[in-house]
Amino acid sequence: MxxxxxxxxxxxxxxxxxxxxxxxxxxxxxxxxxxxxxxxxxxxxxxxxxxxxxxxxxxxxxxxxxxxxxxxxSPLAIVERQLSSLDQQIAQARHMREQLLRLRSRLAAGKETDLSIWLTTLEQMTMYEKHFSKEELARLPLYQNPEAQAEWQELVRHAQSLMNRGVAPDTREARAFAERWLGCVERDSGGNPAFILRLTAMAGQDPEAQKEMRLTPALLAYMRTAIAELRFVIYARYLPAETIERMRRHEASHSDEWIELAMAIRACMGADPEARSSEALALTRRWFALFHDMVGDDPEVVAQFRRAGSTEPMLHLGTGIGDDVIGFLRRAMQNIQAQAAKA
Structure with a gap:
C-alpha cells in the first residue's frame, strides 16, 4: 500500500x-x-x-x-491506445531524424552553409501540421517520405519549365505530365480521398504552403487546366463535343467551388453519416446543381457521363471524391426524395 x-x-x-x-x-x-x-x-x-x-x-x-x-x-484497450500513440511519435521522430541527417550531410559537404535550410525544413513540417493531425501525419506517405518530397520539388520545376516554354495545357506533352502529377498525388496521399482534398486545399489556399512548395497561383492554374484537359480527352470518348465545351466553361468558373464543396461534405459525413441533417441535404442539392450546370440535364448524356466514370479510373485520380462520398450523396438524395413524398 x-x-x-x-x-x-x-x-x-x-x-x-x-x-x-x-x-x-x-x-x-x-x-x-x-x-x-x-x-x-x-x-x-x-x-x-x-x-x-x-x-x-x-x-x-x-x-x-x-x-x-x-x-x-478496458485497461488493455487504453494500453494499446498508448502504444499506438507512441508508435506515431516514434514515426514522427524518425522523420525528423531523417530530415536532420539530410541537413547534416549537406552542411558537412559544404553544399549549403546558410542555416536558412533549417528554417525551411521546420516551416515545411509546421505547414503539414496545420492541415493534418499527428495521427494522420503518421499515415501520410508524403510527410513520411523525404524522397517523395524531393520528387515534388522536381515536379514543380518541370511544371514551371512547361509554362516558361509556352507549352499549352491542352497539348499532349502537358497532358502526359498531368497524368504523372496525378499518379504522384495518388501515391503520396496513400490513395486516401480525404488526404487528397486537404493536400489540394493546402496547395491552393495556404500562402505558406505555396511559398514552400514554389507553387505560384499561375502555376496552380496551369496544372489545373492541364489536368482538366486530360480528363476532357477521356470524356470525349463518351460525350458529344458540345458537352465537352460546356464542361470546359464550367471548369473555368467552378473548380474551386467543387473542392470546397467536397471538403464540406466530408466534414458533414463525420457528424451525420446517414445524411439526414438539413446541412447534408443542402450540400447534396448544391452538389447536384453544380453537376447539372457542368453536364446538363439530358438523361442520355448524364448516363454516358456516369458510364465514363465507372469505366475510366483516370477520371477519379486526384479528385478526392471516393465511393464513400458517392454513397453519402445517394443516401442524402434518398432522404430528399422521401421528404418530398411526404409533402
Whole structure:
C-alpha cells in the first residue's frame, strides 16, 4: 500500500491533485491507515495510470470518470491506445531524424552553409501540421517520405519549365505530365480521398504552403487546366463535343467551388453519416446543381457521363471524391426524395 505522498511522487503529481481526484470520485483510496492517511493498492495505481493516459489523449476529467466506470472501459484497450500513440511519435521522430541527417550531410559537404535550410525544413513540417493531425501525419506517405518530397520539388520545376516554354495545357506533352502529377498525388496521399482534398486545399489556399512548395497561383492554374484537359480527352470518348465545351466553361468558373464543396461534405459525413441533417441535404442539392450546370440535364448524356466514370479510373485520380462520398450523396438524395413524398 502506498501513502498519498508516495503515489504522488511516483506519478509526478502533487498531493493536492490526488486529493482532488478523491473529492470528485475519480480515484478514491482503497484503504486508510489507523491515523486516517489515504492508502492506495495495486488496483488504485492501475486506475491512476489509465487516468493519466486518458488525460494525455485530451479527455476531460468528468469524461474520464464516466468512461472508466462504464462497461466499455478496458485497461488493455487504453494500453494499446498508448502504444499506438507512441508508435506515431516514434514515426514522427524518425522523420525528423531523417530530415536532420539530410541537413547534416549537406552542411558537412559544404553544399549549403546558410542555416536558412533549417528554417525551411521546420516551416515545411509546421505547414503539414496545420492541415493534418499527428495521427494522420503518421499515415501520410508524403510527410513520411523525404524522397517523395524531393520528387515534388522536381515536379514543380518541370511544371514551371512547361509554362516558361509556352507549352499549352491542352497539348499532349502537358497532358502526359498531368497524368504523372496525378499518379504522384495518388501515391503520396496513400490513395486516401480525404488526404487528397486537404493536400489540394493546402496547395491552393495556404500562402505558406505555396511559398514552400514554389507553387505560384499561375502555376496552380496551369496544372489545373492541364489536368482538366486530360480528363476532357477521356470524356470525349463518351460525350458529344458540345458537352465537352460546356464542361470546359464550367471548369473555368467552378473548380474551386467543387473542392470546397467536397471538403464540406466530408466534414458533414463525420457528424451525420446517414445524411439526414438539413446541412447534408443542402450540400447534396448544391452538389447536384453544380453537376447539372457542368453536364446538363439530358438523361442520355448524364448516363454516358456516369458510364465514363465507372469505366475510366483516370477520371477519379486526384479528385478526392471516393465511393464513400458517392454513397453519402445517394443516401442524402434518398432522404430528399422521401421528404418530398411526404409533402
Amino acid at each position: 502506498l501513502k498519498v505522498g508516495e503515489l504522488a511522487a511516483h506519478a509526478g503529481l502533487t498531493v493536492r491533485t490526488l486529493h482532488h481526484y478523491d473529492s470528485i470520485g475519480l480515484l478514491s483510496p482503497s484503504a486508510r491507515s489507523d491515523a486516517g492517511y489515504r492508502l492506495y493498492n495495486r488496483d488504485d495505481v492501475a486506475r491512476l495510470q489509465q487516468i493519466q493516459a486518458l488525460r494525455a489523449f485530451g479527455m476531460a476529467l468528468s469524461d474520464i470518470g464516466a468512461y472508466l466506470d462504464s462497461p466499455a472501459a
